Amino acid sequence: MIQTSLRELFSNIRKSSDKWELYLDVYEGLFAPFRGRPISILEIGIQNGGFTEVLAAYFPNAVKIVGCDIDEKCGSLVASDPRISVVIGDAIDAGTAGRIKEISDSFDIVIDDGSHRSKDIIAAFCRYFPLLREDGVFIAEDLHCSYWHEYEGGLAHQFSSISFFKLLSDVVNYEHWGLSYPRTRLLSDMFQHHSCEISDDVLETIFSVTFCNSMSIVRKKAASAVLLGERVIGGTEFAVADNAPHNHSHAARNDQRGNPFSDLDLITNKHVFGLFVALLNANSKLSVDHARLAEQLQAVSFGIAESQQNQQSWIVEPLASLSSNLETAQGNNHKEIVERLALLTSDVETIKQKNTFFDWLRVKIGSGS
Numbered sequence: 540m541i542q543t544s545l546r547e548l549f550s551n552i553r554k555s556s557d558k559w560e561l562y563l564d565v566y567e568g569l570f571a572p573f574r575g576r577p578i579s580i581l582e583i584g585i586q587n588g589g590f591t592e593v594l595a596a597y598f599p600n601a602v603k604i605v606g607c608d609i610d611e612k613c614g615s616l617v618a619s620d621p622r623i624s625v626v627i628g629d630a631i632d633a634g635t636a637g638r639i640k641e642i643s644d645s646f647d648i649v650i651d652d653g654s655h656r657s658k659d660i661i662a663a664f665c666r667y668f669p670l671l672r673e674d675g676v677f678i679a680e681d682l683h684c685s686y687w688h689e690y691e692g693g694l695a696h697q698f699s700s701i702s703f704f705k706l707l708s709d710v711v712n713y714e715h716w717g718l719s720y721p722r723t724r725l726l727s728d729m730f731q732h733h734s735c736e737i738s739d740d741v742l743e744t745i746f747s748v749t750f751c752n753s754m755s756i757v758r759k760k761a762a763s764a765v766l767l768g769e770r771v772i773g774g775t776e777f778a779v780a781d782n783a784p785h786n787h788s789h790a791a792r793n794d795q796r797g798n799p800f801s802d803l804d805l806i807t808n809k810h811v812f813g814l815f816v817a818l819l820n821a822n823s824k825l826s827v828d829h830a831r832l833a834e835q836l837q838a839v840s841f842g843i844a845e846s847q848q849n850q851q852s853w854i855v856e857p858l859a860s861l862s863s864n865l866e867t868a869q870g871n872n873h874k875e876i877v878e879r880l881a882l883l884t885s886d887v888e889t890i891k892q893k894n895t896f897f898d899w900l901r902v903k904i905g906s907g908s
């Protein structure tokens with residue numbers, strides 16, 4: 540039987556839906572495996588209700604299709620399909636989530652097309668990803684907003700929604716971190732910033748995080764299915780490399796606790812790391828200046844010694860004073876670095892909330908607690 544494509548259903552709806560073209564193609568491929576199954580769907584942000592009806596038409600065997608919108612006007616939408624329920628309220632609010640759960644306590648597909656603000660997207664993920672069934676999929680739409688200030692974003696914004704999903708891709712690879720922290724540690728600043736959280740048990744069920752333009756797609760599987768498993772070597776001919784001994788071996792557990800690039804405080808503060816690198820670069824430039832000064836200092840010292848020997852007092856005094864100036868300059872350069880680091884730590888600390896990076900930085904530069 541030829542089934543109607545999502546795009547076709549979309550082009551024939553009466554209630555309006557507002558989508559980007561790319562999404563229709565992505566959804567076509569993403570939704571196909573769910574099509575005949577008795578699934579439940581949550582759509583956050585339904586507006587005119589058009590896409591909710593597309594979903595109902597596309598999934599004939601869907602059991603529940605819950606649409607949630609903060610706009611009370613959505614309460615007057617009359618659904619064309621008895622499987623559709625509309626919940627009015629802020630999706631990230633516990634009360635709204637409670638009403639959604641009364642209709643369905645778990646979902647196979649969650650689409651977040653709500654406010655597109657980083658805070659709401661991350662909070663919605665924390666609230667509804669735990670409700671996703673095994674093999675389910677969570678889609679966050681319109682992540683282009685995460686690059687915009689008005690939506691609590693920006694290309695280098697540490698707490699934007701896209702930064703959050705990028706961090707989740709590290710969570711997928713948790714077994715290779717070589718650290719003794721739980722997964723939640725990587726996200727602790729993010730959670731603290733957005734006042735939400737998600738347990739390690741749930742994080743370990745994130746099977747994959749994929750991105751396409753403006754969308755992030757997070758799949759859930761049983762925790763055991765997320766693991767890399769055994770290395771399997773097929774074939775019996777090893778003309779180039781004898782990999783046979785690796786058959787049924789496990790990925791190396793490579794201890795990274797001493798690796799500064801595995802320092803979680805650094806990773807969770809990448810933008811500040813950039814500042815730190817700039818400072819280190821300035822430091823190395825000053826080291827070059829130091830070397831040049833040291834050479835000059837040595838030349839001057841020789842000059843002083845020679846002049847003293849020759850009793851050329853007219854030149855001894857100016858050289859001695861130049862020598863002391865150079866020594867002061869050297870000292871100042873060091874002082875300048877320390878002062879700049881201290882200023883950086885205190886300055887940024889005042890404009891941001893307490894942040895583990897600065898504790899880390901204080902320890903690293905040995906400036907106490």
Ligand SMILES: C[S@@+](CC[C@H](N)C(=O)[O-])C[C@H]1O[C@@H](n2cnc3c(N)ncnc32)[C@H](O)[C@@H]1O
Pocket residue numbers: 555556557558583584585586587588589590607608609610628629630631652653654655659
């Ligand atoms: C882009 S529209 C949704 C479009 C719709 N999904 C479609 O395909 O046509 C965004 C909707 O999200 C709703 N919204 C914004 N913030 C929300 C929140 N915190 N909880 C639930 N809905 C929200 C808005 O009221 C608006 O109707």
